[in-house]
Amino acid sequence: MKTRQPKIVVYSPNQAKDYENMIRKQGYTNVFSASSPAEVKEIIADTEILLCWKFPLHLLSETDSIKWIQSLGAGVDDLVSSPHVSKQSQLTRIVDQFGVPIAEYVFSYFLHFNQRITAIQSAQKEKKWAPFEPELLSGKTIGIAGLGSIGGEMIRKARAFDMKIHGLSVSGKQAQFVDKHFHPDEWREFVKELDYLVLVLPFTENTYHVVNRDILLAMKPSAYLVNVGRGQVVAEDDLIDVLKSGHLRGAVLDVFEHEPLSEESPLWEMPNVYVTPHLSGISTPSRVGHFFLENLKRYINEEELAGIVDRNSGY
Template identity: 60%
Template sequence: MNKAAKILIYTPSDASTYADMLKEKGFTNVHAATTSEEAEANLPETEILMQWKFPLHLLERPEASSVKWVQSLGAGVDDLMRSTSIREDIVITRVVDQFGGPMSEYVFAQLLYVYQDIARSQAAQKERSWQPFLTQLLQGQTIGIAGLGSIGKEVIRKARAFDMQVYGLSYSGKEAHLVDRHFGPNEWHDFVKDLDVLVLILPLTEQTRHAVNRDVLLAMKPSACLVNIGRGSLIAEEELIDVLRSGHLRAAILDVFEQEPLPADNPLWTLPQAYITPHMSGPSTQERLGQYLLANLRRYGKGEPLTGVVDRKAGY
């Protein structure tokens, strides 16, 4: 690839920002699109598609025959894996090693809010009421991390700083040495039964969809906390709602959902153990993501292996 190869940047919002950044770095044939119509108009002769929520059916068109590489602008590629529109010869890459820091901080910010009962302190302050109380420590608690990729590794590192015991579940087992106990995909019940905190960071595949169902949730301690920063469909959401209504689980800290935005009539908004955030645990700054895209473009130009190549059989 030379810098004149056609690159199409597609996002529903800030595509021109990334296009301008690439142009400033010497890439001369860069186009931006934010609508399906703009994407279709710019698709002919495109070699590299950098996208978020691209209308994938367009890749079935003859105009898309020039596409060789699709770079996702996020970490999740379940939409790409479900699609039958992407030719087998197209290389798919995703963003990796960008989210461990912010997402791990999110996990522990939320856990500390619960364990330190900060809401109680805030309520007392509003009432100007001096009411000392005992809080609980993360120290000595057992945290289970489902998904031991780059984000999971950073959660492990911070959990160690809090002197927590760390269990892990993964489908490959190649990072089993990082945790005190490792479990495989057929050991969910054994994995969760002794946990004080369960953190979900798995990619969404046919194997992981609704992996956390009613049986798994009820196998957890009633006092345990659930944290989902992976994909909403890792959890059978209706079954989670029933379990929370029964009073089981201390907290469900949820940043991702089966339907986003979370509908206003979803019961999770009002359940007392639910802590809801709008898919914000893994922010992608334009500067960091831009540097990532540039580095991968340079690898592509030199014929070097790309970062974040998706294994289509594994689904991530």
């Protein structure tokens, strides 16, 4: 039996109950979960700790007891920008959990393009034996925009594939691990030599539409774009125009300006565009539950939390 039982509310459209059970198993008894705005409205009063994903933020006005909000994801743009989130409450995000899955996602698509697996599958259907020389990652140049823990894992994989590695970041953290480092005022220089541009950036006022027509046209026509950060970083209409013009060989998009991606979006039907439903760094109880439980121990013991969000930088 825990000495202190703060009221914990879990909110997640799909997995709230899983998280609740996981937390209860550790001896916490004052835990509730909700999967819809109507449900959470019933239980939000007197909540001390909120563990949430896509929380209906206007409902925060129903309570002033919240002391700590733990996001279930790495990106917290919605929480940082909301007027409903009290600056008095602690805000934390998941860190160091998504590097491996996101890097595996990214390299799977790089290799998929190079090995022309879609074409191989078609040839197989026709029982056609037609050898070709697959392109290699070895010797190619990858540019990673955003050098946090996810970018760091990408660097590690890119080394094993003997790629040249360029990086762009605000802080210069991990700059010593890339072959060339660029600052955010050097986007055009950064992109121009890349074979693969991977965006792992958070959505902040500084990154909004930073990858626009200018930057896309500064890329090599033969380059690929992969976005696993936030959709708002790319000017989606510009990207569509540029791809339609034949510039860029392909794009792999796991994030979009509006999610789920509207059925009206031309991206769904564009050749050489892969649309994936924001799954590269999907939050699961097994993946992020451990992180929250560790943080909860720290909270109870009044120690500093992991993943504290700097509200000025926005991540």
